[in-house]
Amino acid sequence: MSEYYRHRRHQLHQLLEPGLRRMLLFSFVLHLIVPIILSGVLNATHKTPKVPVYRVNLVNKPVKDPRAGRPDAVPTKKKKKKVTPKPVAKMIPVKPTKTVKTKPVVKKSPPVKTVKPDKTAQKSLAKRLAEMQAEAERKAKLDKLKAALAAQQADLGRPDVQAPVGEPDGTGKGIGVSDVRYVENFIKEQWRLSEYQLPRLDLEAEVKVYYSKEGKQGHWAMVKKSGNPFFDNSVKTAIIKSRELGYELPDAGEFEIIFNLKDLQQR
Amino acid sequence: MKKILGILLLVSLFSSLPALAVRIEISAPGEQTIPLALTRFLPMGGSATDSATKVDEVLIADLDLSGLFELADRAAFLSDAEELGLHSTKVDFGQWRLLGVDAVVKGGYHIDGEKLVVEARLYDVVSQRLLTGRRYVGKVGDERRIAHSFADQIMLALTGKMGPFNTRLAYISTRSGHKELYLMEVDGQNPLRLTDHRSIVLDPDFSPVRKEIIYTSYKKSNPDLYRKEIYTGSEARFSQRPGLNTGGRYRSDGGELVVTLSKGNNSDIYLLGTDGTIHKRLTTHWGIDVSPSWSPDGDKIAFVSDRRGNPQIFVVDINSLKVERLTFEGKYNATPDWSPTGEWIAFTRRTEGQFDIFLIRPDGSGEHRLTFAPGTKEHPRFSPDGRFLVYSLDLKREKSIHVMRIDGTGDRRLSAPGGNDTHPAWSGYWQ
Numbered sequence: 038m039s040e041y042y043r044h045r046r047h048q049l050h051q052l053l054e055p056g057l058r059r060m061l062l063f064s065f066v067l068h069l070i071v072p073i074i075l076s077g078v079l080n081a082t083h084k085t086p087k088v089p090v091y092r093v094n095l096v097n098k099p100v101k102d103p104r105a106g107r108p109d110a111v112p113t114k115k116k117k118k119k120v121t122p123k124p125v126a127k128m129i130p131v132k133p134t135k136t137v138k139t140k141p142v143v144k145k146s147p148p149v150k151t152v153k154p155d156k157t158a159q160k161s162l163a164k165r166l167a168e169m170q171a172e173a174e175r176k177a178k179l180d181k182l183k184a185a186l187a188a189q190q191a192d193l194g195r196p197d198v199q200a201p202v203g204e205p206d207g208t209g210k211g212i213g214v215s216d217v218r219y220v221e222n223f224i225k226e227q228w229r230l231s232e233y234q235l236p237r238l239d240l241e242a243e244v245k246v247y248y249s250k251e252g253k254q255g256h257w258a259m260v261k262k263s264g265n266p267f268f269d270n271s272v273k274t275a276i277i278k279s280r281e282l283g284y285e286l287p288d289a290g291e292f293e294i295i296f297n298l299k300d301l302q303q304r
Numbered sequence: 305m306k307k308i309l310g311i312l313l314l315v316s317l318f319s320s321l322p323a324l325a326v327r328i329e330i331s332a333p334g335e336q337t338i339p340l341a342l343t344r345f346l347p348m349g350g351s352a353t354d355s356a357t358k359v360d361e362v363l364i365a366d367l368d369l370s371g372l373f374e375l376a377d378r379a380a381f382l383s384d385a386e387e388l389g390l391h392s393t394k395v396d397f398g399q400w401r402l403l404g405v406d407a408v409v410k411g412g413y414h415i416d417g418e419k420l421v422v423e424a425r426l427y428d429v430v431s432q433r434l435l436t437g438r439r440y441v442g443k444v445g446d447e448r449r450i451a452h453s454f455a456d457q458i459m460l461a462l463t464g465k466m467g468p469f470n471t472r473l474a475y476i477s478t479r480s481g482h483k484e485l486y487l488m489e490v491d492g493q494n495p496l497r498l499t500d501h502r503s504i505v506l507d508p509d510f511s512p513v514r515k516e517i518i519y520t521s522y523k524k525s526n527p528d529l530y531r532k533e534i535y536t537g538s539e540a541r542f543s544q545r546p547g548l549n550t551g552g553r554y555r556s557d558g559g560e561l562v563v564t565l566s567k568g569n570n571s572d573i574y575l576l577g578t579d580g581t582i583h584k585r586l587t588t589h590w591g592i593d594v595s596p597s598w599s600p601d602g603d604k605i606a607f608v609s610d611r612r613g614n615p616q617i618f619v620v621d622i623n624s625l626k627v628e629r630l631t632f633e634g635k636y637n638a639t640p641d642w643s644p645t646g647e648w649i650a651f652t653r654r655t656e657g658q659f660d661i662f663l664i665r666p667d668g669s670g671e672h673r674l675t676f677a678p679g680t681k682e683h684p685r686f687s688p689d690g691r692f693l694v695y696s697l698d699l700k701r702e703k704s705i706h707v708m709r710i711d712g713t714g715d716r717r718l719s720a721p722g723g724n725d726t727h728p729a730w731s732g733y734w735q
Contacts, residue, residue, distance in 0.1 A: 221328045229406055230333040231372045233691065233709075234463045245325065267464060271333070274406060274430045291325035300332035 104209055216286055220248070223282055224294060228275035232301060234267045241297040242272045250289045252282030260293070272296045337374040338462065341400055341408040341429075342367065343385045344378075348412040348423065355413050355420065355447050362451035363409070365491050366469045369692070369707070370459060371714050376405050388412045390423050392434050400429040407435065409458070420444050424454045426461055436461040448493065459689075468687035472731040473694060474498075474508040474517055475705050479723035485519055486725075487534065490687075492705070492718030498532060499539075507551055510731040513558035517729075518542060520550045529563060529580075543580050547571070551595050555602045556644070562586070562596040562605055573607050573620065586620050587627065593618075597642045597649070599666065606630065606640040606649050606666075617651050619666065630668055639683050642666075645690035648710065650674075652682055661695060663710065674712035686710075688732050694718070696726040 232238070240263035247255035257276055262269050275296075342363060345356040367373050378385070380403055384396040389410045400408050411424040422440040427433065436457045440450040452470040459467030469490055477486045477495075485499040485508055499505050501523040508519040515534040520527050529543035529552050543549040547566030554561055560583060561576045573596045575584040587593045591611030598605055602622075609618050609627075617630040617640050631637045636654035643649065649666055652659040655673075659680040664671040675681050679699030686693055694707045697717075703724040708715040719725040 217326055217328060220326075221330060224328075225330045225332075226334040228330060228333040229335045229338055231336050231338060233370065233372045234338075267462070274428075275333075277430050293325045293327045295327070295329045297329070297331055298333075301336075 214284075216284075219284055220282060220286075220292060221294075223284070224275055224279045227278040228271060228296065230268065230271040234271075235265060235298075238298040238302045240265050240268045241295060242269055244272060244276055244294045244296070245291055246276060246279075246294060247291045248282060248286060248289065250286055252284045252286055254280045254282075263296075268296075335374070338372055338407060339376060339405040340367070340373040341376040341381065341385075341403060341405040343381065343408065343410050345411040345413050345422070345424070346386070346388050348388065348414040348421075350415060353413075353415060355415065355422075355444070358447035359411070359413070359422065359451040359454075362448050362491070363455055366452060366455035366467065367458065369469075369491075369709075369714055369716070370455075370467065371709050372459070372462065376403055390425055390437075392427060392432060395427055395432075397427070397429050397432045405429055407462070411454075415444060418443050420446055420450075422447075422450050422454075424450075424457075426458050448489065452489070452491075465689050465691075466733065468689045468692060468730070468733075471688060471734050472510075473705065473718070474510060474519075474729045474731070475696075475719065475725050476505055476508070476727040477719070477723045477725045485517065485532070487517075488718070490707070490718075490730075492720065495720070498534065498537075507727055508729045509553050510729055511554050511558050512556055512732045515734075518552040518554070518561070520552070543576060548594075552576075553596055553598055555598050556600055557602065560602075562598060564594045564596065573605065575622065584622070586622060586625060595639050597640050599642050600644050600646045604666070606642055606651075608638050608640065617649065617664075630664060630666075631671070632668075633671065637662075641685050643686045643690045643710075644688055647690065648686075650684040650686065650693055650710075652684065661693065661712075674708070674710075675715075676712075677715075681706075683727050685728055685730050687730050694728040694730055696728060 242263045243261035246257035382399040384399045389395040408427050414421045420442050425437040426435045455469045456467035482502045483504045485505045488495040501521050504522040506520045508517050518531045529549040531542045532539040551564040565574050573586040573593050589611050591609045593609045596605045596607040606619050614635045617637050620627045634653040638652050640651040648663045661674045661681050661684045679697045682696050684693045684695040697706050703726050705719040705725045705728050
């Protein structure tokens, strides 16, 4: 038989054009490659980096010891240690109930032949079944609600939906007002300068200013000038306008304030 | 005893050391506008006229276009707004500080027959000093010019660079039924027709040193180059070589012009003297070379050429005649205009079936798109201070002149509806 098939194959080979197999193979490869190319799989796809989203609290004053404000904020190692699964190991003693107590039940099974226990067992079984059904329904409802919530959040399409209020590098509790941040924000609010006033944005000036415990400005001096009169003048104006912080500091002290336009340069 | 003394010395030394200063970095201003109070100009003797309203309207429009200011609400002004306050000692700065403004404009006017006198002041509220002040003497009807002029002064005082508001715009309009040359103020007011060729007038440019405009006209069938003195109205044909005589642009000192001449054959870029004679041929290529624009230092010229297939922007050095390609993106880039500051070259690019305005640095870096709205934007031209761009917008079969800041913001229409207005050109400072 095998001789016959070999002979038939040989005959077929003689009938077909020489190199047909190679051509068929080539055609197959082409058919495979063309859809791949058209699908764009081979095109270099640059994943656009995820734009960082910051929750800016416009109502409350800057907080002392801010808490994490991003869903991807790295949790501290200490917190991880606290969640070690040791207590789970303690919960394991379920095992003895399975192994030790089940056996006597099997041994005592013969008395089940009595009628009365059957009724009670049926009742308890029915009750248990009803409970389980109710539990299943409750779970199904809960799953539905969870799915609806997830769909709603996906619809919003905003990465900041689940971002808690806080700061990207924050790890604290978010309680209290940060004195330094308050001073920074207060002086920043007083600083008014338009990009249209400046020929370039790589300008920097430094001011040393003293504030009393009551938040009143004492002496101040421009330590470093930018060289641009409009920039320097705007800094001076901001300092003059910040005569009173309207906020009590924990201690009197000196602040070295650097004014630059790094945020505008990055745009 | 010695030990006690040593401890006391150490304690006194530590207590005398200054506490370390807290370091704060503020990397952007809280607001990027200057809060300004613009009070209504008051009559300096005599009764109130509509002169104050005219000055007011122009100042508000100019300062708003600048993008520099946040104008305070007049409803919140206190009693000092009703005081003339032409001297800093007579201004109640406390009231203005209360409103949170950093600067205040005050002024007055006096009309004596046809004579109009306007006094205008800009004060710094925080330092309580005069930033700029001017006394203008003119005729009744000069209110707009005076207001534009003071808006320029405000810009100078707060930025170190004069504003472009007291300048003019030339453009081509079909309002008379033909494409004629027109002139208007930078806010689109007082349009004035300058030519009556009843043919096709194109592509105007202002002389930087004289009140003179050059433009191309088909008045004598051939596209010839003309010059016209604005106030005398005298007109002369300047270059009438066979073929194209177009795209004339004055060098910043007014000493030479660059034009496109075809001389019956292929179009190339040439330098002409003010008498119309050819000084130099800048390009020699079979491709079409058009739309030249000078660099502010007068060493280079940006132009459009299809020598590489599609129209792209190139730059030629007028001394070495070395040509370098500037744009590589897009299939149709046209009408370059070099910023007077030398920082940018504006041009148009066809994107998604319409032309939009782009900026690119002369070294080819920093290319970015400025306009995104519907309609084709053409012929961008910089203001003399390089802060603004004027261009023509072709939208819904109507062409109009628009102006915007060079960051693409503050866009507004200048020319009135009812005509096709194209080819804007911005004059130098109008003395």
